[in-house]
Amino acid sequence: xxxxxxxxxxxxxxxxxxxxxxxxxxxxxxxxxxxxxxxxxxxxxxxxxxxxxxxxxxxxxxxxxxxxxxxxxxxxxxxxxxxxxxxxxxxxxxxxxxxxxxxxxxxxxxxxxxxxxxxxxxxxxxxxxxxxxxxxxxxxxxxxxxxxxxxxxxxxxxxxxxxxxxxxxxxxxxxxxxxxxxxxxxxxxxxxxxxxxxxxxxxxxxxxxxxxxxxxxxxxxxx
Amino acid sequence: xxxxxxxxxxxxxxxxxxxxxxxxxxxxxxxxxxxxxxxxxxxxxxxxxxxxxxxxxxxxxxxxxxxxxxxxxxxxxxxxxxxxxxxxxxxxxxxxxxxxxxxxxxxxxxxxxxxxxxxxxxxxxxxxxxxxxxxxxxxxxxxxxxxxxxxxxxxxxxxxxxxxxxxxxxxxxxxxxxxxxxxxxxxxxxxxxxxxxxxxxxxxxxxxxxxxxx
Numbered sequence: 001x002x003x004x005x006x007x008x009x010x011x012x013x014x015x016x017x018x019x020x021x022x023x024x025x026x027x028x029x030x031x032x033x034x035x036x037x038x039x040x041x042x043x044x045x046x047x048x049x050x051x052x053x054x055x056x057x058x059x060x061x062x063x064x065x066x067x068x069x070x071x072x073x074x075x076x077x078x079x080x081x082x083x084x085x086x087x088x089x090x091x092x093x094x095x096x097x098x099x100x101x102x103x104x105x106x107x108x109x110x111x112x113x114x115x116x117x118x119x120x121x122x123x124x125x126x127x128x129x130x131x132x133x134x135x136x137x138x139x140x141x142x143x144x145x146x147x148x149x150x151x152x153x154x155x156x157x158x159x160x161x162x163x164x165x166x167x168x169x170x171x172x173x174x175x176x177x178x179x180x181x182x183x184x185x186x187x188x189x190x191x192x193x194x195x196x197x198x199x200x201x202x203x204x205x206x207x208x209x210x211x212x213x214x215x216x217x218x219x220x221x222x223x
Numbered sequence: 224x225x226x227x228x229x230x231x232x233x234x235x236x237x238x239x240x241x242x243x244x245x246x247x248x249x250x251x252x253x254x255x256x257x258x259x260x261x262x263x264x265x266x267x268x269x270x271x272x273x274x275x276x277x278x279x280x281x282x283x284x285x286x287x288x289x290x291x292x293x294x295x296x297x298x299x300x301x302x303x304x305x306x307x308x309x310x311x312x313x314x315x316x317x318x319x320x321x322x323x324x325x326x327x328x329x330x331x332x333x334x335x336x337x338x339x340x341x342x343x344x345x346x347x348x349x350x351x352x353x354x355x356x357x358x359x360x361x362x363x364x365x366x367x368x369x370x371x372x373x374x375x376x377x378x379x380x381x382x383x384x385x386x387x388x389x390x391x392x393x394x395x396x397x398x399x400x401x402x403x404x405x406x407x408x409x410x411x412x413x414x415x416x417x418x419x420x421x422x423x424x425x426x427x428x429x430x431x432x433x434x435x436x437x
Contacts, residue, residue, distance in 0.1 A: 085244030
């Protein structure tokens with residue numbers, strides 16, 4: 001989408017702009033740490049807010065609505081309980097709870113997504129590729145503006161958890177991750193002030209182009 | 224706030240009430256720990272912020288070996304400072320050079336390198352920035368009062384995966400012999416995203432490092 005107007009830099013350096021935002025932030029992280037859902041499912045929940053609501057909401061309002069939705073889906077809370085904060089149903093079992101003494105370590109460790117490669121990389125630096133024209137109903141990290149566009153592999157980053165399947169609860173299925181350079185004119189025509197746009201693409205997002213590297217005689221043509 | 228007060232309906236907003244209710248509910252259910260909530264808030268309000276990234280940049284400016292390590296494996300090089308973890312597990316440094324300027328965005332949500340920059344500013348997460356950065360980065364930079372020469376190559380990085388990007392701006396002229404602490408004072412948050420440049424020596428704060436890490 002376009003036409004949102006100027007970027008308005010923040011008036012100050014405050015991280016939070018409403019009194020409730022710090023707690024909405026903390027509750028989201030703390031519940032995320034229970035393993036009830038993965039990061040990709042969390043992102044999908046945010047994206048799945050109705051567009052008009054999404055665009056009209058402040059950032060942490062989106063977080064809060066998504067958190068509520070994720071918990072309702074799992075029966076961890078009920079609508080009646082949310083209305084006044086009074087527990088009516090016994091708690092659902094959790095894999096783990098984030099204790100205070102674990103916070104620093106959990107934050108410092110993070111959640112790396114790189115996994116041991118299960119297969120060789122299909123593409124190499126310099127390869128010409130085309131981002132696939134896909135339109136999944138569920139989560140993907142292939143932006144619409146590169147679908148069907150030609151780019152060049154500029155770097156490989158090992159294999160990483162694949163969000164498209166992970167967000168459906170279908171497992172990590174790690175895939176090779178590439179940074180792909182797209183010439184800005186390829187994406188936007190003449191109406192751009194960018195020189196190039198670099199997008200991180202998992203292997204299933206890409207097809208090889210017929211004009212692959214000259215010294216790779218076994219390169220497959222586009223499927 | 225870990226002990227929610229009884230809400231006064233004539234003073235609390237709808238969202239304040241809803242968040243208070245959720246907090247009480249999740250603590251009572253045993254899903255979240257009240258002290259952990261406090262620590263999470265404290266960490267990102269006070270302990271993690273762009274001062275971290277400024278130190279990385281300043282070190283790269285003075286130490287060619289460090290710069291090489293930052294280029295080869297940014298995650299490891301940044302970890303030398305103890306800046307690791309959540310939303311910074313896979314770091315990549317983008318080096319500005321004369322004629323090449325980088326801009327980082329997450330068009331799909333708000334992905335941002337928390338361990339080195341803290342939490343993103345509201346503008347970074349906004350629809351205008353997310354949509355325009357990849358189309359009209361010059362226009363976006365104009366909104367920040369930054370004009371680059373027409374010959375400058377503008378490379379925009381869309382953080383679609385878990386790789387997190389830190390722009391390493393070029394070192395300002397007139398800083399020969401400066402210490403890393405003095406240099407870090409010139410490195411603004413915006414210069415590490417790409418919507419700004421580092422401060423020039425005459426614009427440096429008079430009392431450096433007075434700010435907290437945030």
